[in-house]
Amino acid sequence: MKITDISRNTDKKQKEYRFGAYCRVSSDKDDQIHSFLAQLKYFREYAKTHEGYTLVDIYADEGITGTCMEKRDEFLRMIKDCKDGKINRIVAKSVSRFARNNEELLATIRELKNIGVSLYFEKECIDTENMSSEFMVSLFGMQAQQESVNISENMRWSYQARMERGEFNTCKAPLGYKLEDGKLIVVEKEALIVRRVFDLYLSGIGMQQIADIFNEEGVLKKHGFPKWHNRTIAYILNNERYMGDVRLQKKYTTDTFPFKLKLNKGEKGQYYVENSNPAIISKEEFQAAQRLIESKGQKDGKKIDSVFKGILLCPECSCAMRRMKNDSGYFWCCRNAVSKRSDCSLHIIYENELSRACERLQKKLFDNCDILIGRTIDYLEQIITMNEDRREEIHHIDVEIKAATDRNHRLASLRVKNVISDEEFAKGKFEIMNTLSRLKYERKKLLAFDKNDESIDSLILLKETIEKSLNQYDESVIRDTVDAIVVQDDGMLLFRMIGGLRFRERINV
Template structure:
C-alpha cells in the first residue's frame, strides 16, 4: 500500500522527547516497514500549531489526496494531525470521499473496527454541536445585518447589484423585471410562457442560467422590487421579518399588489394523485437533456366516438430548453416489455440462478464464521501494535507477525469474497429475474394501477427518446433502465 506520512511539531514541542521531527520520521518509517507499506511522500509542518488547517504541508497533502497519489495517511499520534474536533471530522470525511485511509502508529484508530466507529460517532456528535453553536452565532449576526437594511445573502436578486453591504439598481436587469411584470399583467401569458419568452430573447437569470417557471414566480412575488427586503422567508420561517425602504423600488407598489391578486386568482392546485393513469410517472427521464418527463392526457372525438390517449413530455420543453417530442404511453409500454425480454435473455447469471438451489442458511453460516476469524485476527494486530508502540516488541518481530497475518487475512478474504459474491449476486438476480418474468407473463392482464405499482417497486429510472416522427412503437427508444 502506498502511504504518506504527516509530521507536525509546534514551537513549544520542539524539545520534547518523541515529538521531534527526526524521532517521528524514524518511528513512522519503522512502522511502515513492519506493515510492508511504501512511503511515497512525507509532509512536515515545522513550528505550526494544530489549532486550524492553515498549514503549508497539510494543504499540499489535501491537494495530493485529490490527485490519488497515495492510499493512506500515517501519523505518529492523532494530535499531530489536528487538535480541533471540527477539523478532524472534516478531514476524515475528505479522506473517505477520496478512498484514502487514516492510521495512527501509536494509537488504535481504525474506522473499520468497532472502536474506530465508536470514536467517529463521538467525533460526529461533538462536531455537530460545534457547528450548531457556530451556526447560531452566524445566524444572529446575519439577522442583525438584515434588520439594519443590509443585504445578508451572497447573490443579489435580478435587477440589483451589491454595493458593499447594500443593493443598487442594475438598470439593464431592472428593465427585464419590468417586462416580466408588464407581460404578466396583460393576462395573456402564464409564468411558464413568460419563462419561454425570456429564454427566446436570450435573457438569463442572475445566476446565468435559463429562466424557469420557479424563477419567474420568484420575481413576481419578491417584495424587494417595491423596496421591501424579506428575510428568512425560505428557511427559519419562524424568524421571518421584512425591512421596508432598503432600496429604491423598481415596480410601483400598486402594480406589484395587482400582480399578487392575479396570481392568487389563477392558482389552482393539481395534486398528483395515486390514481393517475400514467404508468411510468416518477421514473421517466428525458434522454436528450436528463429532465423529468411528466404525464399528460388528451382526448379527441371521431365519428361520435371519444378517444383518450396518455403520453409523456419533457418538463424542460415547457421553457424552451429541450426539443424532445411527446412519447405515447402505449408505444412506451411495448418498448419496455421488449427491453425486459432482452435483459432476461442476456442475463445468464439471473437465468442460472432461477434454476439453481441456493442454501441461504449455509452461506450465512460460512460468512459469519469467516467474519469472526477476521475479527480475532484484527484483535491480535492491535495487541502487537500496542506492544511495538511501548517498545515491548522489536521491529523485526512486528514485521514477521504482520506478514503471517497478512497471508491468513488474504486467504480468508478470498473465501469470503467468493461466498458473498455467489450469495448476494445470485440472490438479487433471482428476485429481480422472477419479478421480470412474472411481469412479462402477466403485463397485459394487469390493471393500470397494478402496472404502475409494479414499475415503482422494481424500476429506479428509465431514460427514453423519440428518434422518428412516425407513429410507430419503433420510434420510441429506451436508452437505459436502472433497477432498484
C-alpha cells in the first residue's frame, strides 16, 4: 500500500502581523506622559526587531483594576478593532497586565481565536497561536487572579485600620465637595444645589417633585449628568456628610472573587465620625429633614401612607384608587365610583392581595433580572446611535475624536524622534486631552437627551434596585420602581415599571 501526503506546501510565506500593544499606565497625569512615551518607544523597537510586524496602535488604560474588563475603555476599543479587522495580533507584557479575572481571560482568548486574532504574553512566553491547550495560560491567569485577591485583602485591611484610627475620610467626593489631599473642600456652586434640596424639602415639596423641578430647570448633577431621580434627592437628604459628620463603611466589598460592592446591613463594622468635614447645612436642618422623612412614613407607630397611594389606578377612568377599611381589613376601590362622579365599577381589591402580587412579581424580577431587564438595556444601547436625528452629529464628533486621538499618537511619535521638546510635547498633550474631554462630554450630552438613553437610565436604576433587594420583599422597591398599577377586569394587575417595561401578575393565586 502506497500513501502519498497531498497536504499543501509547507513553505509558507512569512505571516504579516498588524499588532496592537496593550498596557496599563499610571493614573498620575505626569507619569502617564512618560509611561506612554516609554511604551511607544519600546513597541516601535519591538516591531523593528520582529520580521513581519507592524504596530497599529497602543491601547493604554490607566492603572485601574484588571478584574473587570467593562471598566477599561482602551481594552474595549482594542477588542472592537480586532473585530473590525484592524489588528490580528495583540502583544502584552504579561497575563496580569492583560487580565486578572481568569474566567474573562479565557473567554477573551477564545473569542479572539474565533476571529483569527492571537495573543502573545512576553513575560510568560505564551503564544495563543501555537497553543494546543489552555492549561498554561489558565495557570498564569489563576496566579494573576490570586495576586488581585491578595491586593484587595491588603487594601481592605488598610481601610479598616485607618477607619479605626479615624484617619480615613473618603475616596470619592459627593455633590457639593471636591477631594484635595484626602480632605473634602466645599464647592460653593454645587453646595447651593444641596442647600436648595433641603430648603425645598423642608418647605413641604416631595422628593419626586424636587427631582422634576431640577429636570425642568436643567440643573446638572455632579460631573454634568442631567437626569435627577427621587433616589438622588433621598441620597442627599439622608447623607450626614452635609452636616459635617460621616458614617463610614455603609457599603463593603465581598471577600470572595469576583468582588462585589454590597450594602452593609451589619455584616461589617461601621464608624461614626463627627466634624469630619466642612458642613454645607446645619445639624438642625439635617435633623429636621430626618424628622420630616420619618413623619411622612410613620405617625404614632402606624403608617399613614400606603405604598400603593397614587399609583393604583382604575382601569375605566384611570384615576388613583382610594384606600378604605372594613372588618376584613384595608381595601382599594375607584374613588370616582365611591363619590358617584362616574359610572365606574368599584373594582374592589384587598391590600393583602396587592402585597402578595407585588411580592410574586419582585421575586420573578429578581430571579430573571438579567434576562428581563439586562437584555433590554443591551438592546436599547445598540439602537441609541441609530437615532436619525442625532446620528450625523454623533458621527461628526466620532470623527473629531478619532482625529484628536491620531494627533495624540503623532505627537508622541515626534517626541520619540526628538523633533519636539518635552515642553512642546506636554503643552500639545494637554491641549489634545482637553479637546477629547470636551468632545466626549458633547457626545454624552447628545445621547443623554435621547429617549432611549433616558429609558436606559431608568432600567439601570430598576435593575440595581431589584438586585439590592436580595430577593426579599420590600415596599420601598415598589415605591421606587413602579410608575402605576392598573387593576384589570380579568383578575390581573398591570404593572407599569420605570423604563417603560410592563408586567402582568394575577391577583389571586
